Amino acid sequence: MDRMLYTAMSGASQSLDQQAVVANNLANVVTPGFRSQLAQMQAVPVAGEGLPTRVAVSATGIGVDWSQGPVTRTDRNLDVALDVNGLLAVQTSDGGEAYTRRGDLQVDGAGNVTVGGRPVIGDGGPVSVPPGSEVSIGSDGTLSVREQTGGAKGLAQVGRLKLVSALPGTVEAGSDGLFRAPPGPDGTRQPLPADDAMRLSPGNLEGSNISPTSAMVAMIDNSRRYEMQMKVISDADDNAKNANSLLSLQG
Numbered sequence: 001m002d003r004m005l006y007t008a009m010s011g012a013s014q015s016l017d018q019q020a021v022v023a024n025n026l027a028n029v030v031t032p033g034f035r036s037q038l039a040q041m042q043a044v045p046v047a048g049e050g051l052p053t054r055v056a057v058s059a060t061g062i063g064v065d066w067s068q069g070p071v072t073r074t075d076r077n078l079d080v081a082l083d084v085n086g087l088l089a090v091q092t093s094d095g096g097e098a099y100t101r102r103g104d105l106q107v108d109g110a111g112n113v114t115v116g117g118r119p120v121i122g123d124g125g126p127v128s129v130p131p132g133s134e135v136s137i138g139s140d141g142t143l144s145v146r147e148q149t150g151g152a153k154g155l156a157q158v159g160r161l162k163l164v165s166a167l168p169g170t171v172e173a174g175s176d177g178l179f180r181a182p183p184g185p186d187g188t189r190q191p192l193p194a195d196d197a198m199r200l201s202p203g204n205l206e207g208s209n210i211s212p213t214s215a216m217v218a219m220i221d222n223s224r225r226y227e228m229q230m231k232v233i234s235d236a237d238d239n240a241k242n243a244n245s246l247l248s249l250q251g
Contacts, residue, residue, distance in 0.1 A: 004236045012229035014041050019222040021062065026215040028177065033082070033101030034208040036215075037173055038063035062175070066168040069101075069209035071201070077136050078105040081204040082163070087171070087179060089121040089162035089191070097121060097191045098178035099164060099171065103205055107135060113143070116177075122159040123194075129158050137161070137202050163198035 018039040028034040040063050071081050080103040082088065087099035098118075105115050111131040112119055119126035122143070129135050133145040141161035171179040171192075181189045 004232060008229045008232035008236065012226055012233070014039075015222050015226040015229060019219065019226070022215055022218045022222060024175075025210050026212065026219065029208055029210050029212050029215070031102065031177070031208050032104045033069065033206045034177060034210065035069075035101060035173070036065035036067075036208075036210045038065060062173050064168070064173045064179075065209060067209050069207045071204050071206050073203065074205050075203050076104075076205075077134070077202070078107070079103060079203060079205040080105065080137055081201040081206045083165075083199055085165050085167055086195075086198045086200075087164045087166055087192075088115065089164060089194075090115060090118040090178070091121055091126055092118065092178070096180075096189070098174070098176075098180050099166070099192070100178055101206065103200075105137070121162045123162065124159075127159045127161065137200065139199050139202060140196075141198070141200055161200075162194050163200070164192040165195040165198055166192065 018041070021037050021039040025036050068084065080088075082101060082103060087101060088103065089097055090100055092098050100115060100118075102115050105113055105120060107113055107129060109131065111128045111133075113127040113129060113135075114120060121127065127143060129143065129145050136144050136146075136155070138144065141163050142157055143159045143161065144155040144157050146155050166179070170182075172182055173179055181192050183189050
């Protein structure tokens with residue numbers, strides 16, 4: 001009897017986790033460059049003495065749908081669309097390096113270049129420009145500025161965005177929507193090398209590759225799967241009660 005409970009209980013738990021992934025996808029339908037995340041599940045034996053025949057459902061990680069999102073012409077100086085395997089380096093809250101497909105760059109009041117609220121990394125660390133200057137981005141990631149004060153001035157190069165190349169499956173997706181290099185044998189993550197051949201498409205912006213209709217269908221499917229698992233648990237409980245009732249009558 002408990003074999004049914006192990007399978008149904010773990011299945012219901014993982015259905016909730018999968019629902020959280022789908023909800024996160026749905027919340028990022030309009031996030032530029034967002035890649036749809038996929039919950040990966042597998043059946044595993046339950047560890048423990050006397051439980052060799054019990055099977056549970058376990059999450060094996062978060063997969064990614066690497067298909068290209070729609071690219072829209074915006075003519076905005078700080079909007080860029082990356083090549084198919086291109087990623088933009090950003091600084092995480094702990095000072096580490098992660099990567100994103102998002103290309104709607106911003107410049108804050110202090111002149112720091114950010115994307116999604118995170119500092120954008122260049123050749124020598126986080127990139128900044130003179131506050132109040134007009135910024136343009138070249139196809140190779142070069143940042144050029146034209147100051148708006150002190151009379152007419154020419155363009156001056158102030159840095160270059162760090163662009164990396166990563167084939168699908170060679171980087172790991174995080175719950176924050178960023179990609180990271182896989183850990184090495186010692187458990188540490190080394191930054192990916194810059195790819196000087198990577199090119200951008202300035203004035204364009206790639207949208208999310210999520211289909212709202214497909215996400216809503218997946219959400220309904222997960223909800224029904226969870227209800228089915230709970231029904232199995234209820235049936236197992238009823239079967240146990242009936243068995244106990246029969247045993248008590250025979251006694």
